[in-house]
Amino acid sequence: MQLPNVSGDRCAACPIRHRAVCATCDDTELAALEKIKYYRSYTPGQPIMWRGDPMDYVASVVVGTARLERTLEDGRKQMVGLLLPSDFIGRPGREVISHDVTAVTDVTLCCFRRKPFERMLNDTPHLSQRLMEMALDELDAARDWMLLLGRKTAREKIASLLLLIHKRSDRPDNLGHQSSAEIELPLTREDMSNYLGLTLETVSRQFSKLKKEGLIVLEGNRTVMIPDPEALRLEAEIDDVAIE
Amino acid sequence: MQLPNVSGDRCAACPIRHRAVCATCDDTELAALEKIKYYRSYTPGQPIMWRGDPMDYVASVVVGTARLERTLEDGRKQMVGLLLPSDFIGRPGREVISHDVTAVTDVTLCCFRRKPFERMLNDTPHLSQRLMEMALDELDAARDWMLLLGRKTAREKIASLLLLIHKRSDRPDNLGHQSSAEIELPLTREDMSNYLGLTLETVSRQFSKLKKEGLIVLEGNRTVMIPDPEALRLEAEIDDVAIE
DNA sequence: CGTCAGGTTGATTAGGATCAACACAGGTGG
DNA sequence: CCACCTGTGTTGATCCTAATCAACCTGACG
Numbered sequence: 001m002q003l004p005n006v007s008g009d010r011c012a013a014c015p016i017r018h019r020a021v022c023a024t025c026d027d028t029e030l031a032a033l034e035k036i037k038y039y040r041s042y043t044p045g046q047p048i049m050w051r052g053d054p055m056d057y058v059a060s061v062v063v064g065t066a067r068l069e070r071t072l073e074d075g076r077k078q079m080v081g082l083l084l085p086s087d088f089i090g091r092p093g094r095e096v097i098s099h100d101v102t103a104v105t106d107v108t109l110c111c112f113r114r115k116p117f118e119r120m121l122n123d124t125p126h127l128s129q130r131l132m133e134m135a136l137d138e139l140d141a142a143r144d145w146m147l148l149l150g151r152k153t154a155r156e157k158i159a160s161l162l163l164l165i166h167k168r169s170d171r172p173d174n175l176g177h178q179s180s181a182e183i184e185l186p187l188t189r190e191d192m193s194n195y196l197g198l199t200l201e202t203v204s205r206q207f208s209k210l211k212k213e214g215l216i217v218l219e220g221n222r223t224v225m226i227p228d229p230e231a232l233r234l235e236a237e238i239d240d241v242a243i244e
Numbered sequence: 245m246q247l248p249n250v251s252g253d254r255c256a257a258c259p260i261r262h263r264a265v266c267a268t269c270d271d272t273e274l275a276a277l278e279k280i281k282y283y284r285s286y287t288p289g290q291p292i293m294w295r296g297d298p299m300d301y302v303a304s305v306v307v308g309t310a311r312l313e314r315t316l317e318d319g320r321k322q323m324v325g326l327l328l329p330s331d332f333i334g335r336p337g338r339e340v341i342s343h344d345v346t347a348v349t350d351v352t353l354c355c356f357r358r359k360p361f362e363r364m365l366n367d368t369p370h371l372s373q374r375l376m377e378m379a380l381d382e383l384d385a386a387r388d389w390m391l392l393l394g395r396k397t398a399r400e401k402i403a404s405l406l407l408l409i410h411k412r413s414d415r416p417d418n419l420g421h422q423s424s425a426e427i428e429l430p431l432t433r434e435d436m437s438n439y440l441g442l443t444l445e446t447v448s449r450q451f452s453k454l455k456k457e458g459l460i461v462l463e464g465n466r467t468v469m470i471p472d473p474e475a476l477r478l479e480a481e482i483d484d485v486a487i488e
Numbered sequence: 489c490g491t492c493a494g495g496t497t498g499a500t501t502a503g504g505a506t507c508a509a510c511a512c513a514g515g516t517g518g
Numbered sequence: 519c520c521a522c523c524t525g526t527g528t529t530g531a532t533c534c535t536a537a538t539c540a541a542c543c544t545g546a547c548g
Binding site (some may be wrong): 432 | 496
């Protein structure tokens with residue numbers, strides 16, 4: 001996979017400039033951030049942070065997909081977040097990392113050492129307000145996911161996940177409702193099962209069933225065509241009061 | 245139930261002064277907040293906010309317990325948060341309420357009309373930083389709960405809930421590990437089932453089983469004695485890396 | 489005294505987990 | 519070039535946990 005050449009680039013040219021934690025920073029603030037930022041890259045499967053380790057830096061995802069997860073002693077795993085470009089990693093004000101983070105695809109992070117970043121947070125309201133906004137958005141998303149984990153059936157979970165990935169892989173040509181859509185799954189069946197609170201066998205079976213019913217069309221293992229997104233939406237029991 | 249006389253009180257005397265969104269405000273900021281605040285009270289079961297309604301105000305819980313929940317069309321319910329004193333309700337910057345909020349016990353809120361509060365957020369870094377902190381804490385809590393919903397057994401869920409309530413009803417005499425503890429459940433079996441992603445029958449059965457095994461002692465329906473919190477902790481599969 | 493909300497317990501069912509076999513593609517090394 | 523391995527995915531058989539359906543209990547309250 002060819003990575004965009006981000007290292008050393010000016011923030012102004014950054015692909016996530018207008019969505020990440022720095023979105024509302026002005027030129028002066030951006031210059032200050034630029035001084036303390038550095039890039040890191042990871043290959044698929046590579047750990048990025050471990051729960052319990054000291055949190056030396058925080059970061060924005062620039063390119064790629066990562067998963068945020070927790071593991072029980074006996075090995076049961078639950079993904080608690082899917083990190084896509086512009087998502088923020090880490091919790092300023094905390095000494096220790098609370099969730100494992102792992103690269104799913106090739107990933108490039110824009111990192112800030114925690115201490116300098118915390119100092120900037122303190123005297124850059126634009127930054128703390130943006131981070132507050134992002135945290136509140138993620139909180140809403142986490143709560144929606146709690147509804148899925150606690151109450152939805154396997155079939156509804158799969159449909160919801162497909163629609164979530166569809167929505168978040170927002171290509172620019174996304175004007176209103178399309179009559180069909182194609183999405184690229186960054187996750188393996190196992191990753192998906194860990195996100196949905198299922199086993200990988202159940203995920204596989206539900207894929208097969210949705211395929212047989214014509215609600216999805218598989219092109220290879222990772223590419224899913226959704227002939228009629230509205231029909232899939234009915235299966236997902238999603239309800240957007242024009243909120244999300 | 246006798247409510248503390250909070251209405252009209254000065255913030256300085258407020259029971260949640262040092263934990264709520266206003267915790268880090270100085271006297272001047274507090275005075276400004278005092279001008280736009282007002283109190284509201286609710287009786288058990290009374291709705292506080294409805295998903296989809298315009299968000300006219302945001303609030304802090306001063307006294308009592310409320311639940312935050314989402315409902316599927318067919319009636320399936322999932323609690324997505326338990327709101328205790330000092331917790332914040334609402335999302336500045338959003339026009340519409342995204343979760344239902346209902347009083348569980350008698351509840352007193354300290355409310356702020358949203359617009360003035362948003363203006364204050366903009367020019368009061370103490371406030372936005374505190375709200376950011378609280379949102380990030382809640383995000384961590386929500387993610388812990390996702391692990392519970394997705395991967396824990398009914399028995400583990402119940403044990404986790406009891407320990408959560410024990411931890412959050414932090415009486416001052418809470419110096420380190422106690423050899424036994426008594427907690428007061430604000431929730432009905434049904435509320436608990438909605439929080440844990442179970443049915444109320446399953447909750448009831450697991451209570452009976454834990455009782456039979458001596459891990460808990462019921463005194464009436466709502467009071468639970470935990471003879472050996474460490475033993476219960478082993479059942480809950482909780483793992484705190486000195487994080488929480 | 490009857491009603492009703494909250495709670496317990498029992499019988500049965502079902503959705504998903506578990507255990508297991510196999511398919512297939514992509515490397516790797518002889 | 520082929521044999522082999524490994525990671526990923528599919529499908530089948532069986533089991534088990536928690537859901538469902540149902541009866542009943544208790545205490546509060548008009």
